[in-house]
Amino acid sequence: MTKRERNWLLLLPGGAWFLIMLVLPLTVVFIFSFGERGDAGGYVPAFTLEQYANLPARLTAFENTMILAPIGTLISMLIAYPLAYQLAVNTSRKWKTVLLVLVIVPFWTSILIRSYAWIYILGGQGIPNLLEMLGIEGVRLIYTPFAVLIGIIYGYLPLMVFPIYVSLDRLDKRLLEASSDLGAKPFATFMQVTLPLSVPGIATGCMLVFILLMGEFLIPALLGGGKVFFVGNALVDLFLQSRNWAYGSAVAVTLIVIMLVTVTVYMRLISRLNTQRDDVSIM
Amino acid sequence: MKPEDYISKRKFMEELRRYQKGSVSRRHFLGVTGLGAAAVVLGAAMPGLRTTPARAATDIGDRVVLATWPNYHDPKNFEIFTEQTGAFTQVNVFGSNEEMLAKLQAGGSGWDVFVPTNYTITTYVSEDLIEPLDLSKLPNYEAGAFDPRFSDAGIVDGTVYAVPKNWGTTGFAVNTSHTGGKEMASWKDFWDRTMDDFSGRTMVHDYQLTTIGNALKYFGYSFNSVDPKELADAEELLLKVKPHLFAISSDYQPAMRSGDAWMTMCWTGDGKQLNSDIPEIQYVLGKEGGELWSDYYAIPKGAPHREAAYALINFLIDPEVNAREVLAHGYPVADSRTNALLPKEILEDPILYPAQELLDALEFGAAATLTDPNRAELLARFKSA
Numbered sequence: 001m002t003k004r005e006r007n008w009l010l011l012l013p014g015g016a017w018f019l020i021m022l023v024l025p026l027t028v029v030f031i032f033s034f035g036e037r038g039d040a041g042g043y044v045p046a047f048t049l050e051q052y053a054n055l056p057a058r059l060t061a062f063e064n065t066m067i068l069a070p071i072g073t074l075i076s077m078l079i080a081y082p083l084a085y086q087l088a089v090n091t092s093r094k095w096k097t098v099l100l101v102l103v104i105v106p107f108w109t110s111i112l113i114r115s116y117a118w119i120y121i122l123g124g125q126g127i128p129n130l131l132e133m134l135g136i137e138g139v140r141l142i143y144t145p146f147a148v149l150i151g152i153i154y155g156y157l158p159l160m161v162f163p164i165y166v167s168l169d170r171l172d173k174r175l176l177e178a179s180s181d182l183g184a185k186p187f188a189t190f191m192q193v194t195l196p197l198s199v200p201g202i203a204t205g206c207m208l209v210f211i212l213l214m215g216e217f218l219i220p221a222l223l224g225g226g227k228v229f230f231v232g233n234a235l236v237d238l239f240l241q242s243r244n245w246a247y248g249s250a251v252a253v254t255l256i257v258i259m260l261v262t263v264t265v266y267m268r269l270i271s272r273l274n275t276q277r278d279d280v281s282i283m
Numbered sequence: 284m285k286p287e288d289y290i291s292k293r294k295f296m297e298e299l300r301r302y303q304k305g306s307v308s309r310r311h312f313l314g315v316t317g318l319g320a321a322a323v324v325l326g327a328a329m330p331g332l333r334t335t336p337a338r339a340a341t342d343i344g345d346r347v348v349l350a351t352w353p354n355y356h357d358p359k360n361f362e363i364f365t366e367q368t369g370a371f372t373q374v375n376v377f378g379s380n381e382e383m384l385a386k387l388q389a390g391g392s393g394w395d396v397f398v399p400t401n402y403t404i405t406t407y408v409s410e411d412l413i414e415p416l417d418l419s420k421l422p423n424y425e426a427g428a429f430d431p432r433f434s435d436a437g438i439v440d441g442t443v444y445a446v447p448k449n450w451g452t453t454g455f456a457v458n459t460s461h462t463g464g465k466e467m468a469s470w471k472d473f474w475d476r477t478m479d480d481f482s483g484r485t486m487v488h489d490y491q492l493t494t495i496g497n498a499l500k501y502f503g504y505s506f507n508s509v510d511p512k513e514l515a516d517a518e519e520l521l522l523k524v525k526p527h528l529f530a531i532s533s534d535y536q537p538a539m540r541s542g543d544a545w546m547t548m549c550w551t552g553d554g555k556q557l558n559s560d561i562p563e564i565q566y567v568l569g570k571e572g573g574e575l576w577s578d579y580y581a582i583p584k585g586a587p588h589r590e591a592a593y594a595l596i597n598f599l600i601d602p603e604v605n606a607r608e609v610l611a612h613g614y615p616v617a618d619s620r621t622n623a624l625l626p627k628e629i630l631e632d633p634i635l636y637p638a639q640e641l642l643d644a645l646e647f648g649a650a651a652t653l654t655d656p657n658r659a660e661l662l663a664r665f666k667s668a
Contacts, residue, residue, distance in 0.1 A: 039654060040410055040653075041385065057660075057667075124541055225528075225529065226532050227525070227531060229667040233667070241381045242491075244659065
């Protein structure tokens with residue numbers, strides 16, 4: 001076996017997986033998006049752009065997703081960063097492990113069950129009831145965009161904490177000493193050394209959370225009461241209720257295109273940020 | 284100890300594994316392994332108690348998958364079924380017939396028994412998704428015992444595809460402690476109050492048939508209309524109402540019980556269950572009309588546990604089992620043998636058996652609504668708006 005053959009052999013499982021589980025289904029979705037709905041639902045072959053022309057009927061779902069996913073990502077990042085910073089920089093070895101495990105613990109229970117818990121916490125018998133005791137009446141939380149936002153931040157926070165934690169944990173502590181030796185105040189050290197060096201972690205965390213949020217459907221379905229619709233919910237509805245596979249495929253293709261564009265632009269920005277920083281450090 | 288009370292080491296491990304996988308309940312596990320009895324004996328609480336080990340009369344496998352509606356069974360009956368046959372019933376709950384049809388159309392649902400509503404069965408037959416029933420495997424099915432109004436839809440072109448489960452109505456449940464003494468009697472009241480003092484407190488089904496149908500009733504149109512102009516009116520109303528809704532969901536009991544929701548579209552049995560526990564919650568049939576329906580047990584094509592499916596249906600239509608179901612869920616049955624076993628107050632309950640003039644205004648769902656692309660898209664647009 002030559003080295004070349006061996007490389008092909010090693011790539012085979014991954015390649016086959018991608019072909020069967022990713023490329024083929026995406027091709028099917030792409031082809032379906034030019035078809036028509038069958039009489040009882042499903043798909044009949046055709047070549048029409050009708051499904052794409054009908055996209056404005058799901059504008060609100062796209063808007064909700066495009067607004068709540070970035071906001072959710074941003075707030076997750078703002079909450080996760082100080083947490084990850086404390087874990088990586090200010091926590092002793094012994095406690096680190098314990099606290100990291102605590103961050104993962106929620107993942108041991110299904111997100112479905114945890115979201116049900118939120119239904120009760122945000123429902124009339126939960127937080128609004130407590131507020132009523134304090135004299136604040138008429139607060140409605142459950143089945144609002146706010147409830148969905150709480151749910152997605154809660155659900156995806158650990159995915160943001162870990163990449164940031166890793167980037168901060170690997171940070172060379174001697175750089176911090178050097179910075180302080182050269183007379184930088186702690187805040188300046190943070191802004192000029194720690195933060196720039198943790199950008200890769202922030203970038204990874206944001207990307208992980210953002211991509212998953214764009215396709216989210218469970219949390220809006222449970223905490224949005226069927227009223228706060230993401231594109232994911234529109235897709236579930238089109239495939240699992242109104243059975244319009246052609247239109248559903250067109251919505252899916254559109255979502256994929258939006259994600260590709262957003263992620264590409266984002267990656268460009270991040271890499272430009274990194275090059276600029278490298279330039280600065282060379283100078 | 285008699286020999287049949289003995290459980291072998293291997294059988295014990297098998298049961299333990301089934302319990303760990305979640306395919307049997309804790310009670311079943313403790314029962315068949317004798318651990319429950321052992322615990323009881325050790326506790327010296329009831330020394331005489333002995334559990335019967337599961338012995339399957341015929342081998343139907345260890346599970347059966349049932350696709351059904353929320354709050355629609357007595358869980359105790361499933362436990363008895365498991366004790367009698369060794370097969371555990373895995374229950375999947377759905378919110379609309381469209382959802383069930385979509386799952387079956389996509390294939391690989393894994394269901395053995397499902398519960399379609401009257402108007403869907405002809406579509407299942409023409410789409411070749413439903414199995415003609417082998418009545419020799421359903422000895423408890425006695426065609427003559429059923430009221431034909433609620434059993435006819437199970438028979439398509441002379442072939443029995445589905446046997447009657449329950450029938451009922453679709454009205455609305457309203458918590459009268461919030462109505463301010465004003466009577467709620469019509470769908471007009473339902474929608475108008477939702478946009479007024481019930482704002483943020485009303486729920487509608489996540490279901491095209493009833494949500495669109497009852498919006499059509501606001502204008503006095505047929506519950507089953509597929510006329511584009513009438514549907515456009517219904518859509519306008521629904522979009523106007525949407526900001527005032529608490530939620531769009533077919534699982535409305537939790538919100539009604541917690542007090543978050545004050546009013547909801549509601550099926551007979553949910554109305555009965557809510558009213559029994561919270562008497563202020565009353566069940567109302569819109570005087571303009573609405574839906575009269577009947578549900579059926581059926582077996583999808585390619586059911587993975589076919590024998591168990593027949594066994595489960597046969598078990599559930601046994602009049603005594605069925606009577607226990609009715610007492611738990613509060614939906615009327617069309618089976619005279621079951622009714623003979625039910626107490627008088629159930630058979631005279633106005634929620635289960637509404638006054639004739641209210642019933643007369645109701646319509647059975649029409650098959651056309653299930654497949655009509657406009658109704659399907661209307662509900663999807665309403666939800667994503």
